[in-house]
Amino acid sequence: MPIYHKLGNIPQKRHVQFRKPDGSLYQEQVIGTEGFSGISSILYHINPPTRVKAIKGITELKREVWEEKTLRHFHFKTLDAKPEGDPISGRKVLMFNNDVSMGICNPKEQMEYFYKNGEGDEIIFVHEGKGRMESQYGALDFHDGDYIVIPRGVIHRFLLKSEKTRFLVIESPSPVETPRRYRNTYGQLLEHAPFCERDFRLPETLITKDEKGEFLVKIKKSNCIHNYIYDFHPLDVVGWDGYFYPWIFNINDFMPITGKIHQPPPVHQTFQGDGFVICSFCPRPFDFHPEAVPAPYNHSNVDSDEVLFYASSEFMSRKGIEYGSITHHPDGLPHGPHPGRAEASIGAKETNELAVMMDSFRPMHVAKAVLGCEDADYFRSWLDNSGAGFIPPTS
Numbered sequence: 339m340p341i342y343h344k345l346g347n348i349p350q351k352r353h354v355q356f357r358k359p360d361g362s363l364y365q366e367q368v369i370g371t372e373g374f375s376g377i378s379s380i381l382y383h384i385n386p387p388t389r390v391k392a393i394k395g396i397t398e399l400k401r402e403v404w405e406e407k408t409l410r411h412f413h414f415k416t417l418d419a420k421p422e423g424d425p426i427s428g429r430k431v432l433m434f435n436n437d438v439s440m441g442i443c444n445p446k447e448q449m450e451y452f453y454k455n456g457e458g459d460e461i462i463f464v465h466e467g468k469g470r471m472e473s474q475y476g477a478l479d480f481h482d483g484d485y486i487v488i489p490r491g492v493i494h495r496f497l498l499k500s501e502k503t504r505f506l507v508i509e510s511p512s513p514v515e516t517p518r519r520y521r522n523t524y525g526q527l528l529e530h531a532p533f534c535e536r537d538f539r540l541p542e543t544l545i546t547k548d549e550k551g552e553f554l555v556k557i558k559k560s561n562c563i564h565n566y567i568y569d570f571h572p573l574d575v576v577g578w579d580g581y582f583y584p585w586i587f588n589i590n591d592f593m594p595i596t597g598k599i600h601q602p603p604p605v606h607q608t609f610q611g612d613g614f615v616i617c618s619f620c621p622r623p624f625d626f627h628p629e630a631v632p633a634p635y636n637h638s639n640v641d642s643d644e645v646l647f648y649a650s651s652e653f654m655s656r657k658g659i660e661y662g663s664i665t666h667h668p669d670g671l672p673h674g675p676h677p678g679r680a681e682a683s684i685g686a687k688e689t690n691e692l693a694v695m696m697d698s699f700r701p702m703h704v705a706k707a708v709l710g711c712e713d714a715d716y717f718r719s720w721l722d723n724s725g726a727g728f729i730p731p732t733s
């Protein structure tokens with residue numbers, strides 16, 4: 339996160355004596371990326387962060403590939419997925435490759451522990467719900483439409499504050515960043531970027547607990563959960579500064595780039611990682627050429643898989659798509675407006691669509707977790723009156 343930020347009390351210089359009221363030293367910790375060459379922060383703990391009381395077992399996470407050999411367009415309906423587990427244990431990975439994974443989480447329980455992803459950055463898109471994420475860097479309140487960006491290594495927990503919560507969970511072994519083309523050499527977002535630093539919400543309230551006891555921190559590594567027991571409250575930071583910390587960007591703060599004719603998906607890009615991009619499709623005016631066709635043209639990105647999550651019930655180019663739907667168009671299979679939709683879009687002045695797209699540059703494996711929520715006839719939905727899978731357009 340290329341904005342310098344600090345919270346709490348820190349000494350004037352790095353790596354100098356910084357003492358508690360009782361005269362003992364605070365415990366300094368540098369947390370950073372790329373072997374002291376990437377972004378980093380310095381945290382000052384009450385307790386040594388190295389103290390581990392016990393490690394109580396390993397749980398392997400299930401991520402079974404659905405051995406579906408037929409190449410086709412996929413459509414998964416996630417709205418009816420039963421609430422289960424907590425914001426970590428309730429996660430279901432729906433598709434993945436070595437660069438990125440995407441899943442859903444409809445938690446019904448609070449977390450009774452802390453969590454650290456030791457192998458990937460996470461983007462949690464809050465489809466519905468509100469709550470607070472507490473981490474060693476402070477508290478972040480979240481609500482509908484937030485992308486919560488959590489770099490790996492951040493010890494945190496979610497406190498749910500709504501009856502219903504729906505998360506879309508994206509995980510990446512490579513760092514998640516804003517698109518590089520929108521940043522200058524100093525890291526500042528440029529004038530043509532569809533968002534700016536003012537749109538980012540940073541941790542503002544530090545949480546400092548000086549408590550002894552038994553505290554469980556579940557650490558994800560090698561697709562397993564490792565149960566670490568600490569003898570101190572892990573949120574024991576009295577101050578920190580740097581560039582490495584969790585932050586939030588709300589999809590409604592994305593300022594869409596529009597054009598005289600249809601603009602391609604890169605104008606919607608919001609994040610990048612190695613081997614994938616994430617785009618935000620937001621309400622916006624349509625193209626203003628007098629003969630413009632606002633609906634997208636048929637297209638094939640032959641080296642990409644396209645995954646779209648529909649966060650609003652209205653989406654202009656597809657029939658049969660529901661609120662909470664996920665479509666997956668693998669390996670450049672041609673796709674585009676459903677029959678009649680291109681013609682119907684002519685003359686439309688605006689769209690109220692809201693969707694999150696993830697394009698991966700290497701093929702995604704579909705997980706068995708999709709079984710039960712697939713619309714198996716979706717691949718035939720571009721036929722007129724296409725039968726069982728046909729559902730009238732939503733707009």
Ligand SMILES: [Fe+2]
Nearest residue numbers: 637644667673
């Ligand atoms: Fe597409």
